[in-house]
Amino acid sequence: MSNPDSFIDEVSEELRRDRLYGLFRRYGWIGGVVILVIVGGTAFTQWSKAREAARAEGFGDALIDALDTGSPEARREALAAVPATGTQVVIRDLIAASDPGEDREATLAALDAVIADTTLAPAWRDLAILRRVGVAGADMPLAERRASLEGIAGAGRPYRALAAEQLAYLLIEEGDSAGAIQALVALTTAEDAGASLRARAGQVVTALGGAPAVPASAGAEAAAPAAEEQED
Structure with a gap:
């Protein structure tokens, strides 16, 4: 019984091999196309990056050359x-x-x-x-400056804090020191205001006779020693 079984297994294996080769001959080109697409896409991406880099470099060099020209008009x-x-x-x-x-x-x-x-x-x-x-x-005109700045001082605008600072200076120009102090104090704790802007706003508040806002963290640190002294 073993010989017939072995013969049947060999025939089945041969049939599977022939079928596999047939499938490969029929559809194997798809794998080649996929490989070509991957290689071609990678090459195109690298070429595009190189072209953009060269374009940016050329633009920068042209700007530098233009700025090196003599007179302002030139x-x-x-x-x-x-x-x-x-x-x-x-x-x-x-x-x-x-x-x-x-x-x-x-x-x-x-x-x-x-x-x-x-x-x-x-x-x-x-x-x-x-x-x-x-x-x-x-x-x-001051009214035009205010209108322009208010248009870019809304929440979420990229230069909101800088525009708010300039609006505060317009209040100073109008003689409204109290309003300017209030606006600048708000900037000293604004999350979207940079460290230099907050420091600048605090200095102006002090110059106007106001008191800059104390950050919450600083207030907590100052309160801790006082509480300890009371306990003692």
């Missing part, structure tokens, strides 16, 4: 001639607006171009608004 012309797309356009325009001492009107015009571009992310436009208010200064 620098602005050189900057305007730098090829740029997407976010690069905003960066180029903001750099062009970084020299108000040399050409204030051109700086304001560059900032207005960024503000007017509704296709940009709010962060870029908010930054341009904040910068424009600072560059324009007292030449821009």
